[in-house]
Amino acid sequence: MQRNYHRTNEAHRGLIIMDETKHEQPLQALSRHFRVNGGRWGSYRNLAEVPLFVDSRASRLVQLADLVAYATWRRYEFLDGRFFEPLIPKFDADGGVIHGLVHRRDVKEGDCYCPSCQSRRRDQR
Structure with a gap:
């Protein structure tokens, strides 16, 4: 989504917010690494x-x-989409391809034939 906005000169700022955990120190180090080196989808x-880091309570x-x-875990692990299906339209999509999933x-x-794979099928577009 960030790249989509960036292409239209709508540079937005984002936040990474994580639940407090005993693993906070390693996650902070990992986040510094991502900030400097980027990740799977670039920098x-x-x-x-x-x-x-905040307390989820x-x-x-x-x-x-x-x-x-x-809801996403239930859909993909147990094929239980009752909580997931209403969320599908909320994922970032461009040209019918879901980018946020x-x-x-x-x-x-x-x-x-899950929503993510279905949106990327060439024969469906």
């Missing part, structure tokens, strides 16, 4: 702040992120 130039937004993660799988498994 992260538009972060407004260093990653923040005190933050409704972190609780919401947990619910989205749980990626399904990593072994190609040998055959065709996948």
